[in-house]
Amino acid sequence: MFFPVMDEMAEQLTDLLAMDLDGGFTELVRIHGTAVHAFLFRVSGSAADADDLGQDTFLRAYTALQGYDPERRRALRPRAWLMTIAANVWRNHVRTAIRRPVAAVSVDETEDGWPDARPGPEESAATSEDRDRLVAALSELPEIHRVPVVLRHVIGMSYAEVAEVQGCPVGTAKAQVSRGLGSLRRLLAQDHRYGR
Amino acid sequence: MNDPDGMEEAGGLPGLAAAPAPGDFALRVLRHVGIPPERYDTYVRLGTPAGGLFVAASPHAVTGAALAAPDLTATAFEVRHRSRTGRSAIGAPRPFSGVVPALRTGRAARLPIDLTGLTEAERRVLQAVRAIPAGQLRPVSWIAREADRPAVDVVPALTHNPVAVLIPCHRATHDNGRPCDAGYPPEIGDALRRSEGIDTRRMAELSAAGAAFLGSDTTHIYCHPTCAHARRITPAHRVPFRTARDARQAGFRACKSCRPLTS
Numbered sequence: 001m002f003f004p005v006m007d008e009m010a011e012q013l014t015d016l017l018a019m020d021l022d023g024g025f026t027e028l029v030r031i032h033g034t035a036v037h038a039f040l041f042r043v044s045g046s047a048a049d050a051d052d053l054g055q056d057t058f059l060r061a062y063t064a065l066q067g068y069d070p071e072r073r074r075a076l077r078p079r080a081w082l083m084t085i086a087a088n089v090w091r092n093h094v095r096t097a098i099r100r101p102v103a104a105v106s107v108d109e110t111e112d113g114w115p116d117a118r119p120g121p122e123e124s125a126a127t128s129e130d131r132d133r134l135v136a137a138l139s140e141l142p143e144i145h146r147v148p149v150v151l152r153h154v155i156g157m158s159y160a161e162v163a164e165v166q167g168c169p170v171g172t173a174k175a176q177v178s179r180g181l182g183s184l185r186r187l188l189a190q191d192h193r194y195g196r
Numbered sequence: 197m198n199d200p201d202g203m204e205e206a207g208g209l210p211g212l213a214a215a216p217a218p219g220d221f222a223l224r225v226l227r228h229v230g231i232p233p234e235r236y237d238t239y240v241r242l243g244t245p246a247g248g249l250f251v252a253a254s255p256h257a258v259t260g261a262a263l264a265a266p267d268l269t270a271t272a273f274e275v276r277h278r279s280r281t282g283r284s285a286i287g288a289p290r291p292f293s294g295v296v297p298a299l300r301t302g303r304a305a306r307l308p309i310d311l312t313g314l315t316e317a318e319r320r321v322l323q324a325v326r327a328i329p330a331g332q333l334r335p336v337s338w339i340a341r342e343a344d345r346p347a348v349d350v351v352p353a354l355t356h357n358p359v360a361v362l363i364p365c366h367r368a369t370h371d372n373g374r375p376c377d378a379g380y381p382p383e384i385g386d387a388l389r390r391s392e393g394i395d396t397r398r399m400a401e402l403s404a405a406g407a408a409f410l411g412s413d414t415t416h417i418y419c420h421p422t423c424a425h426a427r428r429i430t431p432a433h434r435v436p437f438r439t440a441r442d443a444r445q446a447g448f449r450a451c452k453s454c455r456p457l458t459s
Contacts, residue, residue: 026226026236026284030274033222051218058225 013078018070025062032079033058035155036086042150043090045139053093057086079157080164087147087165094143137187145180152177220289237277238288241270244299245391246384249361252277252285253292257308259283261359263384280358281313295362302330302392304362314358317345321353328367331392332422333399335371335408337457355379361388373403373421394422407436409456411448418443423454 013031017024036057041050061082065073138146151162163173223238237259239252248264250273260277262268268276270287277285298304305326311319324342328334340347354365355378366388368376377385386396402410402421411418412429418437419426437443440450440457450456 022231022235023284025229026231026286027278029222029225030284030286033225037218037221047218051221051224054221055225055228059229062229 014074014076017065017076017078018074021065021073024073025065028061028078028082029058032082035079036082039083039086039150039155040090042135042138042154043087043143043146044093045135049093053086053089057082057089060085060089077161077164080161083151083155083157083161083165084167090147091143133188134184137184140187141180141183145176145183148173148176149180149184153181219287222286223288226286236284236286237281238292239273239277239285240288240291242291242296242299244361244388246361246387249299250285251291251295251362253295254283254310257310258292258295258359258362259310260285261362263360263380298362302364304364307362309359309362311358314353314356317343317349318353318356320345321350322357322359322363325354325357325365325368326363328364330364330367331394332420332424332454333367333369333373333375333389333394334420334454335369335373336376337371338420338455339368341457351376351378364388367392369403371408372406373399373408375399402436405436406438409437409440409443411435411437411443411446416448417451418448418456419451420454420456423451425451425453 013024013027016027033054037050037054040053040057041047044050044053064085068076138149141149148162148166151157151165152159157165159170159173159177162177163170166173166176168176226236233255237252237254239250239260241248241250241264243249244263246263250260250262250264250268250270251258252260252273259281262273262276264273274285277283294307298307309326311322314322320343321339324339325334327342328339336350337347339350343350350368354368354376357363357365357379360380365376365378366385368378370376375382375385375389389396389399399421407421409418410421410426410429411434412426413433413435417425418435418440421427435446435448437446437448440459443450444458450458
């Protein structure tokens with residue numbers, strides 16, 4: 001199911017971050033690591049990318065926390081904050097990938113360096129046709145809709161949190177999610193019609 | 197678009213929510229960021245005859261272990277470990293060195309185990325329990341003597357054993373020979389005892405017959421019934437005793453290996 005966040009635990013976590021950066025960060029990774037990975041996996045569509053971008057997300061988070069004073073760390077809403085970083089890391093990754101096309105790399109390097117696009121063991125274990133179609137449809141959504149849909153419906157965040165990540169009013173976040181779902185439904189219906 | 201909340205009512209995007217993160221993702225993050233390994237514990241889930249066992253360890257010692265149960269998932273173990281020790285338990289691909297052979301052989305007495313956070317009484321009782329050899333049982337009064345604590349301290353300390361299986365509380369019995377099994381169901385204790393080659397049915401018979409000790413009428417030595425020396429007494433020479441006092445009055449002395457009580 002969704003990733004539960006107990007308010008009590010979240011409160012302790014920010015206190016811990018304020019008092020002891022390394023100890024708090026360890027808890028931050030333990031509690032939110034899975035959700036950050038799940039978010040990146042669903043927006044990027046690749047387990048290998050999710051892993052690399054997840055590492056990068058937490059490294060950036062740690063560097064940022066080092067520069068925050070204790071009061072600012074205490075006032076954090078950790079999950080929304082981490083997802084904001086993760087979404088930025090992913091957008092940067094997509095932009096870089098466009099700027100540096102694969103052709104710039106020599107053929108020898110691509111042989112080892114290319115991420116395997118086939119489903120990994122953990123994906124194929126639970127693969128079902130419906131899920132594959134849903135994942136494919138999700139990857140066709142524009143970024144502005146894909147991120148809020150994943151935040152709301154894969155991670156299970158509230159609209160207020162989604163709005164915080166997207167940096168927009170709550171109403172806008174709701175509209176983005178519902179447009180995203182509308183597009184998803186259309187894409188799935190098309191698939192069905194063409195018997196893909 | 198006519199039904200923007202339709203999917204929400206259906207419970208989000210079914211199938212996508214349970215995206216599995218690789219088990220060691222969090223650990224690799226902490227290493228990548230450069231958090232010193234002393235700041236957190238790592239844990240694994242290992243198999244035992246009584247089911248899965250979560251074992252957490254710092255870089256220097258085992259810090260906690262608990263048997264998996266319907267209400268003790270990996271996440272619940274992490275939360276419990278945190279509230280008990282104040283340390284984060286991070287999933288790891290490899291267990292603490294020495295844990296696997298200790299579980300396989302039942303010999304965990306030399307495994308470094310960190311018991312900080314327990315009271316002095318609890319620590320001493322659990323250290324005494326660690327000295328019980330694999331495949332053998334010891335009564336509460338024996339543990340109390342070894343720990344140099346009153347017998348009333350023993351069962352509460354067993355109940356709070358924070359390192360299940362590796363501190364072998366399943367080898368503790370009441371003074372009448374019945375297993376203690378404080379803090380976990382008796383089936384678990386039986387499974388662990390049987391896996392160490394203890395004949396649980398025979399032990400129950402002996403305890404029902406009131407035979408807390410067994411002596412040999414050729415050597416005039418008495419032992420705990422699971423002591424290696426007691427197990428080789430042939431049936432014709434086996435003499436059961438209800439108490440150590442009975443044995444002494446019959447002219448028997450205590451075995452020097454299993455060191456039963458003498459009074």
